[in-house]
Amino acid sequence: MAKPQELLEDNPGKTLLLLANEAIARGVLEAGVRLVALYPGTPSSEIGNNLTVMAPHIPNFYFEFSTNEKVALEVAGAAAIAGVRSMMVCKGPGLNVAADPFFSLAYVGVRAGMIIIVADDPSMWSSQNENDSRYYALMGNMPMMEPSDPIEAKSMLLEAYKYSEMFELPVLFRTTTRVNHTRAPVTFGRIPTLPQKVEFEKEPFRFVPIPSVARTRHPWLLKQVEKAREVSETSPLNFTEGEGELGIITCGVSYNYVRESLVEMDIQAEILKLGITHPIPEKKIIAFLCKHKRVVIVEELEPFIETHTRRLAQLHDVSVEILGKEQGYFSRVGEYSPRIVMEALCRIINCNTPINWEEIDDRARKIPEIPPRPPLLCAGCPHRATYYAIRAATRGKAIYPSDIGCYTLSIAPPLETADILFDMGSSITTACGLSEVTDQDVVATIGDSTFFASGLPGIVDAVYNQHRICLVVLDNRTTAMTGHQPHPGTGITGMQKKVQALDIEEVCKGLGVKYVKTVYPFESIAGLVGEVREMVKWARDNHSPAVLVSKEPCALLTAADRRREGIVLPKYYVESETCNACKRCLNRLSCPAMYMNPETEKAVIDETLCNLCGTCIAVCPQGAIKREAE
Amino acid sequence: MVRNNSNTISIAISGVGGQGVLTLAEILAKTALAEGLNVRVGEIHGMAQRGGHVVCTIRIGDGAKGPVIDAGTADLLVGFEPVETLREIHLIKKNGCVVMSSHVQYPVAVSMGQAEYPTHESILRSIGEFTDRVIEFDAMDIALKSGSSYALNMVMFGAILGTGLVPISKDSALRAIRESFPKRFEKINIDAAETGFSTVKSCL
């Protein structure tokens, strides 16, 4: 909620409470970055959300929400090769999408600084995996930095651009959810003026990695990494602090937990905090190992630094006890906390934890069962109406390949319309595979943003190979899950320019889909059920893909519009006398705005939560749900 | 045992996505920063926000390096809803203070008859296993009387300051509210915070 406009202020020395993502958006300005391209993904999304508001106000700056991460990396990579500072941002799985250009970029290198921000998500707060992206740096030979908090997120970013330019290599800037989504006081620095357009100087035998070129670039790359290591050895981003017999090597957010733990436990230790985690400062680590008999490695997810450290100890014959994940002191799963660090340190030095956590856990276990409250589709979400119709039309018997977005929440009862999912775009392609080897109807669903990001190749596959799949595109006019970013179907760009929106129905037709219709889920549920039935029949009869585009804006957008414009619409309510407490509305629709009043034992609509979609009216067999007169 | 960073106060706020937990955490922390205090806020975005359970953490003081609050370390637990308070009760430290709104928002699992909402007495009993310092009132009622259910988080803001546990003056809090929201919601928000403040004060 720090306003993006505040991030634009040319006011060095000013301190604001910023998320690391906001600090990075500010860092873009202070580093003189000329171009940022990204596809949104939590926990990195607020970087783009801020930049898109800031972008039109920054002279010579260009920002785009790219179609997907591969596109974003290529757009940003080319800019840095042309000679301006650039940035690409993604969540962990986004780097998988961009992996192909990632490896080539390291081979060809860049002429101006380039940062690739990858936000990993230990504990998977909003991701499909908690893979550790740091191995990309290792595999691709790309330098890497890991900030530990919002303050470092900005200061280290400025250093990362210098580092990138020193070695003509992009730098992978790896954050985790607890860095991205932590707020801390961040102090502004100077904003330089951005360069005008540059002239692209041709150098095809560097930038076109045909085998003969690539063969020269690989040794070059390895040499650059070794040069980068020399700087890593002396860089203040890799520093030691404190004193003590015990040594602790740490990086990223864990560094904070280590510091808090030492204070809480009232013990001494020397910390080696690594900011540059590739190439690691080998000499510095060896010297650190030689100084201590026991060294504990504290890092979330994989034993990345730990493995390096063990390798170095072996290579240089240092006799030191290295303690970490290999002996089970730390887990490879989930995020850490001061408690996790303290419990491990207490086991290592053989003392009691400062708080009796076992006792607290015991007490917590004795609490009688608490009803779960998982995330779910919002009250008035158009996806709910569409899924209700899909399920009703196919009586729950079809296979429902799903995709990534708010709509994946339809996995929960009573909608239960998510059966298989790998990654963005897989709804269409898994449907293709399933339709060939089963005899069941296959009704896939995909969001509008995901459709553009990675749905198109699947559609081409379905058309050309004549897969009898049904696809419902849930066109809620936004990328809702990640915070309502525009996409090519919305008609707004990252620069806030109004442009011609791509029409999903036209796109499908253009790709050769013979059966495409646009439907409106709030118009008539019965009508929608009929449309789904017809589509399913057509796909079967014609052995070809059929598509429905279900178009209705995200309820949060409509609600925000109403609030902004002060519009008050007639309310929905349950007529108590007519409601016979059959609970069909609750059991079939699960709208969070409805509940059973425990006293009257009748359904009620909580008017503070209802988003006025009207879907429940169609679900009630008694006609008990009504709308107030205008 | 000596708690060396006792100069740090840890506040956990628990509620339902959409109730304004994140906004409250930010505005509270911003006010602390304006008073010259070091602060960290831990937020959860994305999937975790879609009407599900949400927790936010605020840590104020020099000892605050990271945003995380472990079990048994929160000085103050602020619950926007009874079961959501109970869900995070393990965070509270011995004799820590709980401020809870009694207004119930039924989880869908309860509406669908797949789970039961615990009785009020059983919720209070379980909370009582962790601490005796519990302040309870209907914050939704105050919000609605102030003019909007959206002011719920400002009622809780006032309530937090009413405990006297957070080193922030009411004046700077009210200033922060004025600066953070559009003018036309100002009266509603200020009234909500004032009433939250006085309600909790009168409970002490």
Ligand SMILES: Cc1ncc(C[n+]2csc(CCOP(=O)(O)OP(=O)(O)O)c2C)c(N)n1
């Ligand atoms: C490779 C990858 N990139 C980005 C994301 C983050 N992400 C999650 S859902 C989503 C798209 C949501 O938009 P849409 O498909 O329109 O569905 P909606 O949430 O609006 O219902 C994105 C980009 C991801 N999970 N994986």
Ligand code: SF4
């Ligand atoms: S209560 Fe009915 S009208 Fe209101 S949001 Fe839920 S389904 Fe829509």
Ligand code: SF4
């Ligand atoms: S944010 Fe929008 S699309 Fe997502 S669940 Fe809510 S209403 Fe549906």
